Amino acid sequence: MSIKNQRDFVSGLLFTTTGAVFAVGAASYSIGTAARMGPGYFPLVLGIMLSALGIVVTVRATRAGPDEDGGKIGAWAWRPLLFILLANLAFGATLAGVPGLSLPSLGLIPGIYALIFIASHAAAERNLREVAGLATGLSVISYVVFVLLLKLQLPVWPAFFSR
Amino acid sequence: MAIARRHAIIAVCACVMGCGTNADVDQSYPTRPVRLIVGAAPGGGSDILARKLSPGLAENLGQAVVVENKPGAGGVVGASAGAAAAPDGYTLTLISSSHASNSALNASLPYDPVESYSPIVLFALSPQALVVHPDAPFKTVDELLAYSNANPGRLNMGSSGVGGIPHLSGELLKTMSGISFEHIPFKGGGEAMLALMARRIDFLFVTTSTARAPAAAGQLRIIGVASAERLSEFPEVPTISEAGVPGYEASNWAGVLAPAGTPADVVATVADAFLETIGSEDVNDWLIQEGLQPVAIGPEEFRGVLRSDMAKWAKVATDARIGAN
Amino acid sequence: MDLIANLSLGFHVAFTPGNLAFAFTGCLLGTLIGVLPGIGPLATISMLLPATYALPPVSALIMLAGIYYGAQYGGSTTAILVNLPGDASAVVTVVDGHRMARLGRAGPALAAAGIGSFFAGCVGVLVIAAFAPQLADVAFRFGPAEYVSLMVLGLIGAVVIASGSLLKAVGMMLVGLLLASIGTDVNSGVARYTGGIPELADGISFIVIAMGVFGYGGIIGNLGSPKSEREIPISKVKGLLLSWEDCKRIVPAILRGTAVGTALGILPGGGATVSSFAAYAIEKKTKLHDGEVPFGEGNIRGVAAPESANNAASQTSFIPLLTLGIPPNAVMALMVGAMMIHNIQPGPQVMTSNPELFWGLIVSMWIGNAMLIILNLPLIAIWVKLLRVPYHWLFPAIVLFCAIGAYSTHYSPLGIWMVGLFGAIGYAFAKLELESAPLLLGFILGPAMEENLRRAMLLSRGDWSTFVTSGVSATFLAVSALLVLIALRPSVREKREEVFLEE
Numbered sequence: 001m002s003i004k005n006q007r008d009f010v011s012g013l014l015f016t017t018t019g020a021v022f023a024v025g026a027a028s029y030s031i032g033t034a035a036r037m038g039p040g041y042f043p044l045v046l047g048i049m050l051s052a053l054g055i056v057v058t059v060r061a062t063r064a065g066p067d068e069d070g071g072k073i074g075a076w077a078w079r080p081l082l083f084i085l086l087a088n089l090a091f092g093a094t095l096a097g098v099p100g101l102s103l104p105s106l107g108l109i110p111g112i113y114a115l116i117f118i119a120s121h122a123a124a125e126r127n128l129r130e131v132a133g134l135a136t137g138l139s140v141i142s143y144v145v146f147v148l149l150l151k152l153q154l155p156v157w158p159a160f161f162s163r
Numbered sequence: 164m165a166i167a168r169r170h171a172i173i174a175v176c177a178c179v180m181g182c183g184t185n186a187d188v189d190q191s192y193p194t195r196p197v198r199l200i201v202g203a204a205p206g207g208g209s210d211i212l213a214r215k216l217s218p219g220l221a222e223n224l225g226q227a228v229v230v231e232n233k234p235g236a237g238g239v240v241g242a243s244a245g246a247a248a249a250p251d252g253y254t255l256t257l258i259s260s261s262h263a264s265n266s267a268l269n270a271s272l273p274y275d276p277v278e279s280y281s282p283i284v285l286f287a288l289s290p291q292a293l294v295v296h297p298d299a300p301f302k303t304v305d306e307l308l309a310y311s312n313a314n315p316g317r318l319n320m321g322s323s324g325v326g327g328i329p330h331l332s333g334e335l336l337k338t339m340s341g342i343s344f345e346h347i348p349f350k351g352g353g354e355a356m357l358a359l360m361a362r363r364i365d366f367l368f369v370t371t372s373t374a375r376a377p378a379a380a381g382q383l384r385i386i387g388v389a390s391a392e393r394l395s396e397f398p399e400v401p402t403i404s405e406a407g408v409p410g411y412e413a414s415n416w417a418g419v420l421a422p423a424g425t426p427a428d429v430v431a432t433v434a435d436a437f438l439e440t441i442g443s444e445d446v447n448d449w450l451i452q453e454g455l456q457p458v459a460i461g462p463e464e465f466r467g468v469l470r471s472d473m474a475k476w477a478k479v480a481t482d483a484r485i486g487a488n
Numbered sequence: 489m490d491l492i493a494n495l496s497l498g499f500h501v502a503f504t505p506g507n508l509a510f511a512f513t514g515c516l517l518g519t520l521i522g523v524l525p526g527i528g529p530l531a532t533i534s535m536l537l538p539a540t541y542a543l544p545p546v547s548a549l550i551m552l553a554g555i556y557y558g559a560q561y562g563g564s565t566t567a568i569l570v571n572l573p574g575d576a577s578a579v580v581t582v583v584d585g586h587r588m589a590r591l592g593r594a595g596p597a598l599a600a601a602g603i604g605s606f607f608a609g610c611v612g613v614l615v616i617a618a619f620a621p622q623l624a625d626v627a628f629r630f631g632p633a634e635y636v637s638l639m640v641l642g643l644i645g646a647v648v649i650a651s652g653s654l655l656k657a658v659g660m661m662l663v664g665l666l667l668a669s670i671g672t673d674v675n676s677g678v679a680r681y682t683g684g685i686p687e688l689a690d691g692i693s694f695i696v697i698a699m700g701v702f703g704y705g706g707i708i709g710n711l712g713s714p715k716s717e718r719e720i721p722i723s724k725v726k727g728l729l730l731s732w733e734d735c736k737r738i739v740p741a742i743l744r745g746t747a748v749g750t751a752l753g754i755l756p757g758g759g760a761t762v763s764s765f766a767a768y769a770i771e772k773k774t775k776l777h778d779g780e781v782p783f784g785e786g787n788i789r790g791v792a793a794p795e796s797a798n799n800a801a802s803q804t805s806f807i808p809l810l811t812l813g814i815p816p817n818a819v820m821a822l823m824v825g826a827m828m829i830h831n832i833q834p835g836p837q838v839m840t841s842n843p844e845l846f847w848g849l850i851v852s853m854w855i856g857n858a859m860l861i862i863l864n865l866p867l868i869a870i871w872v873k874l875l876r877v878p879y880h881w882l883f884p885a886i887v888l889f890c891a892i893g894a895y896s897t898h899y900s901p902l903g904i905w906m907v908g909l910f911g912a913i914g915y916a917f918a919k920l921e922l923e924s925a926p927l928l929l930g931f932i933l934g935p936a937m938e939e940n941l942r943r944a945m946l947l948s949r950g951d952w953s954t955f956v957t958s959g960v961s962a963t964f965l966a967v968s969a970l971l972v973l974i975a976l977r978p979s980v981r982e983k984r985e986e987v988f989l990e991e
Contacts, residue, residue, distance in 0.1 A: 008653070011920045015659040022666045025681055029673075035950025039673040039680055042938045043666060050662040057655050073919050077712020081915060084708055084887060088908035091891045092901035112888060119884040122711050126880065134881055138888055150521065150535060152896050153195060210821070229534060232821065233690060239677045243689055265677070273679065273689070319947060325676055347946050350674050350939060357812065361628035363947060382812075 005071030008061035015054030023047030080122040087119035095155065107155040112139045192252050192429050196227040200256045202241025212417055213257045215449055219440035238327065239265050239272065246274035250281070250422040252429035260415045261327040263472035267480040277469050281425040284434045285418035285460035285468060286441050287450060290390035291332055292374045293403060294383045295366045296359060304387045304406035307366060311342040318344040321355035321364035329368035331476050332389055332413035334483040340408045359383055370415055371396065371454035389413040396454050418465055430462060491618055498847030501546055502855060510547045514554025515859045522562020525703060525886065526695050526893015528575040529559035533822050545832060546848045552826055553856035556819060560802065561605060561860055564795060568597045569874055570886055571706045573698050576761050576932050577798040579925055580768040582702060584783060584790030591786045594875055596730050598868045600738050600788050602861050604796035608746040609857030612803025615750055617850050620807050626754045627808050632944035633954045637964035639937040642762040644968040645769040646929040648975050657926045664930025667692060675942050687902045696903055697931060699890040700910020701917065701924045707883045708915040737780070738792040741771055745793035749800030754807050761932055767797030803853060
């Protein structure tokens with residue numbers, strides 16, 4: 001048995017796992033009968049269907065003739081993936097703080113600088129002065145649009161500043 | 164309850180006056196918009212109420228009041244969002260009597276119906292109506308019961324959701340009269356009413372405020388009210404109690420809660436704003452026109468109502484062996 | 489000729505300089521807020537609702553109608569320009585619309601969306617004005633069983649519109665349905681798959697998934713590809729308006745989209761959402777003209793049809809509200825709120841007891857639509873300039889705006905991080921050639937499908953034949969089965985594989 005289509009093979013495994021996770025989870029809720037379905041009925045049936053479908057997709061991937069590119073997944077863009085996620089994580093932590101890690105809320109403006117500086121690493125080339133300018137510009141725009149005009153409840157500055 | 168209510172009005176008025184000076188001292192609340200969570204689907208009774216009250220509240224609080232619909236599970240979704248919010252008075256939860264019944268049905272509520280909140284004020288009573296389709300073979304409560312006896316297992320009762328007062332009112336009717344039916348939960352009273360108009364279900368408990376317009380348009384028929392006495396709005400409609408189920412009463416009410424630990428002066432400010440709002444001529448007229456009776460039951464008394472209703476509905480739930488999950 | 493008399497009454501009430509100014513302001517504000525990621529029509533209207541309290545009822549409703557159409561169009565604008573659907577109905581617009589923008593044809597895409605919406609809006613308004621009372625009946629014909637079958641049809645349609653592997657599309661649809669089961673179960677109140685996290689009690693927000701999968705996922709994928717592919721060369725941004733060729737293409741597409749949207753919009757719940765998917769599926773089943781770009785690669789019909797359907801459905805979804813007093817969706821419920829505040833109880837009696845208001849409202853919807861096109865055709869030139877912003881400036885800005893939008897849904901950092909999580913998932917989907925559109929449709933229809941399935945089975949006392957004994961339901965299921973057969977037919981399959989290979 002050899003994998004003829006890598007993408008489909010992995011997709012199938014993904015479906016089977018996702019379906020199984022939901023089906024097992026559903027079993028902990030009441031299933032009920034067709035006439036009186038419990039909260040577990042619908043996800044259980046769908047989870048089983050998804051798992052079964054995943055198996056079919058996986059098996060077909062070992063049989064079907066090779067795709068033009070052999071169904072290769074190809075190289076993962078680790079750099080953008082890592083830095084975009086880090087930027088996102090840092091923004092959430094900076095904006096709202098993480099009580100569990102006793103990280104105080106630093107507010108929107110520091111959050112924007114953190115996000116922009118980290119996100120800029122996602123591209124291969126960057127110019128530090130341009131990035132600083134972009135962060136400053138977006139800080140002004142965000143403050144005016146979201147805080148002044150739309151009045152979203154965003155902490156703007158570090159919590160210990162406003163006290 | 165009527166006597167308790169009168170005492171309560173006096174108590175609340177006293178409190179509001181007493182606390183009024185306190186509230187004046189604390190100028191910091193509210194400094195930003197206040198969220199008013201409604202655990203009902205858009206178009207349901209308490210949703211309309213919230214939207215009617217919000218401009219007056221905004222005026223009295225000096226800040227915008229934003230109504231947020233969090234429907235589902237008979238108000239549990241909204242109530243848990245309300246309990247989880249910061250106790251700063253910026254997130255209030257408009258609840259109805261189903262808040263007290265949810266604990267009877269769901270052992271694992273993500274909040275305690277009384278302890279997770281600072282009750283603010285119970286400000287309106289909203290009697291329920293038992294409605295059927297105008298072409299249904301039963302036109303009175305008696306005929307409905309007779310039909311059920313002659314055709315066991317045939318009737319379908321809709322509701323605004325599992326464990327809501329309309330559902331429990333039906334179960335209470337079952338234990339008191341022996342009527343049999345299949346319960347069909349909907350997402351909000353609006354959807355259930357549509358199903359009744361289309362004759363997919365046979366009968367339904369709804370607040371009189373929601374039944375009023377379609378009843379006037381001949382789209383459904385009110386065969387009984389669930390209050391202790393007839394309502395001035397529908398003088399010709401008998402109470403369910405006098406129409407064949409003696410002692411039957413299932414009242415609905417509306418009140419507002421803040422998360423537990425909300426400062427007393429904030430509670431007073433909000434209570435003040437609510438009472439002032441429902442006292443204004445415009446809103447007061449509207450409430451009465453919509454079949455809601457304005458009352459003023461203050462924090463402590465309100466806590467008592469919550470506890471006694473919880474006990475009543477717990478009994479119904481046990482008798483009918485209903486419980487979520 | 490009651491219709492003309494009624495409409496002229498409406499014009500008399502609504503067509504004043506003041507009201508036109510309110511319509512214009514509403515449209516402008518709605519468009520500007522609607523283009524912000526994560527802030528869809530519902531959020532926009534609830535933000536701006538208090539501003540309309542002080543206005544007289546007709547002016548307030550006119551302004552709200554303007555805000556609604558503006559916000560919806562704003563959502564389509566971001567879908568086309570930066571690959572971010574503002575609300576559920578713009579999900580299909582992304583597919584061909586953003587592709588067109590990357591080919592330098594953002595102008596025609598935006599123009600097609602605007603013109604299609606305007607035409608569909610006019611038809612929708614006329615349908616309401618002429619047939620609203622007669623159509624009220626349609627809502628009664630739709631019970632739980634009929635809704636389940638309609639949704640099955642919608643889901644099958646989503647699978648058919650997917651361009652890659654059929655099996656994988658079905659899988660994605662199931663993943664969407666399962667994701668939708670996260671949160672509090674309406675029928676029992678049990679919190680499913682929430683792990684005790686209160687933010688998950690309401691389920692995952694659609695906007696969070698859309699921003700993650702399309703916004704973040706797209707950015708990661710773009711940055712991973714060579715620079716030449718990711719930048720849109722300025723020289724390629726050509727022609728802001730439609731060519732003669734484009735016009736010939738979009739006219740039939742707009743007509744079909746309008747018909748589908750008008751019909752589906754009448755159904756309370758579900759209908760309007762399915763309409764854009766349905767219109768796209770139908771368009772995709774029609775023959776390609778010679779030299780026409782295939783669907784999924786920037787076909788202008790793939791923008792015009794769903795946008796028309798969506799706007800027609802927005803109009804006709806007023807019918808259940810006006811005739812039965814039951815708001816069919818959350819946006820309409822806010823409109824009800826606005827009416828109740830002005831002591832108007834929407835419902836069958838409004839038309840007779842308050843004809844000025846009723847017809848004023850109908851005409852104001854039309855004014856809102858007209859204002860939208862007057863405002864947005866000139867704006868296209870400005871929106872397209874946005875594409876000249878270098879990508880290394882644009883992508884951090886999108887990452888930021890999505891994060892702020894996500895925070896505003898729950899005011900919790902969890903919302904922000906979920907966008908990141910779905911970004912990673914979306915990128916993985918793209919690498920595996922798993923399409924997101926079926927997932928999102930499954931996610932949107934999941935809750936309503938489960939509720940109605942359970943309701944239908946309660947009503948039938950556990951008898952599955954309830955889905956075929958009703959004529960309407962049986963028809964939907966038969967059409968679904970037919971679609972599956974067509975999709976499985978060898979010739980179509982070959983074609984699908986071809987598309988698959990071309991990518």
